[in-house]
Amino acid sequence: MSEQKRRGIYLLPNLLTTAGLFSGFFAVVSSMNGRFEAAAVAIFIAMIFDGLDGRVARMTNTQSAFGAEYDSMADMVSFGMAPALIAYNWGLSDLGKIGWLAAFIYVAGAALRLARFNTQLGTADKRYFQGLASPAAAALVAGLVWVGVEYNVQGSDIGIVVAILTGLSGLLMVSNFKYNSFKELNLHGKVPFVALLVILLIFVVVATEPALVLFIAFALYALAGPVNTFRSVDKVRLEHVLGDPEEEDADFGREETKDKASDAVNQEVK
Template identity: 45%
Template sequence: MKRPPVFNQPIFRPGRVRRPRRPHPRLKGLSINHLLPNVLTVLALCSGLTAIRFAIQERWEPAVIAIVIAAILDALDGRIARLLNGQSKFGAELDSLSDAISFGVAPAFMMYLWGLNGAGSLGWIAAMAYAVCCALRLARFNSRLGVVDLPPWAYNYFTGVPAPAGAGLVLLPMTLGFEAGPDWIGHPVVIVPWTLMIGGLMVSTLPTFSFKGARVPAQWVVPALAGVGLIAAMMVSQPWWTLSIIGLAYLATLPFSILQFRKLQRAAELMKGEIVEPVPAEDAPAEAGTTPGETAKPL
């Protein structure tokens, strides 16, 4: 009996074994632990971009508030990532890109529109120099990720002023101008060198307190919490004076951080110098009552 032509196709040939189809690989998703810090970083980026929008509209107070919110979110995302064990290289890179915009580009843009444009090309150079210094500071920080070559006593120090603190310091004339008036504090003669100085502090090698490993003694826990409540009340009633005082207080800690770092460095060097290497047996001093060539006799 002749087989129909359809059975002469290759798939119906005798002895041919059909291979089962391979299942499609399932895409591995991200857990909430890894996603939540990145969400906070994106929100910080959005807050920095919103500050630029407010600056274009010359709404300076909401612009400063947007930068403050970005700084708070930036402080939270890293700590939440460590608490949830959600650190990743993607999150670290995203955080640096967000910081470059929120604490580098946005404050420079705000300062230029607020007062630096009165200095012409020099004001633009100052704004651009600050933004470039912020990017360089973040690039230097990223290049040191995963590199552990610092001594144990230097864990509580940054190299240079961090990006969020630099943004707060460069906006300090603006926050003071909200209360004292922008006539003198916003003059280009004042804010041009100020912007250049803050940019230089960000790329400097000066040791600055990081406050990440700071511990509050037990007897100071209640006063510290009361101080936090006082600062919150001041932020509600006098926000611009409070932000200005916080910025000036941080600036005043820089000399103390340098002195403390050098003190710890000298103490570490002295400890290294006090380490005595073991003396070989043939060079060891002879026991009391014996000559160098003799050994003590047992009693």
């Protein structure tokens, strides 16, 4: 008789997920109290925890279906609701309907992005993200708020800019633009000594003006998706920008079937 499995959840990865969830909640509360710099910084801290929980789970072999679902719920708070509310409280509230609609476009985009990501876990190319990842979109919105506070810019003075950036970030999340995921990087292998110096230099540059440097970095990353997509195709079509991912998966499946059939024929000829 097999021993009954012990019920429960893995503590360490879910503890990191909870820390990210707390950071997102803290960001919302801080923005409601007018502490927008603390709110923006909390979003970036949530990004750190979000990057750690999955990696720790893989390193310690503690992945679970519960952990994956919990991570998605936490991401929706930290990278969906929190950035939209921060942007609304800082620069969108004076725009009326336009302001809350821009914030809602972002929230809806984050929800759709996370749902699509969860349904494509087993089939998606791990080298790329389809659409702008929600943490990167959150960093773009929170980075704008952080820069504005750092340079004493009132959000209401640039409300239209905040609305455009917030809404555009939401649309980029549900787009078909391909973004590098950097998951193919080998962190276990050896690197030249100069690589350590480059990393040190990056930390120094970020430390000099963290708000501005981080915002520019994530803005360039957000632009990289459309640029890479348009450069990789001869003729831009609607499905390269927006479309049904299920249709693309079906086309990919048909192409893969053709390739396997062709390989089988070649093997018989040989």
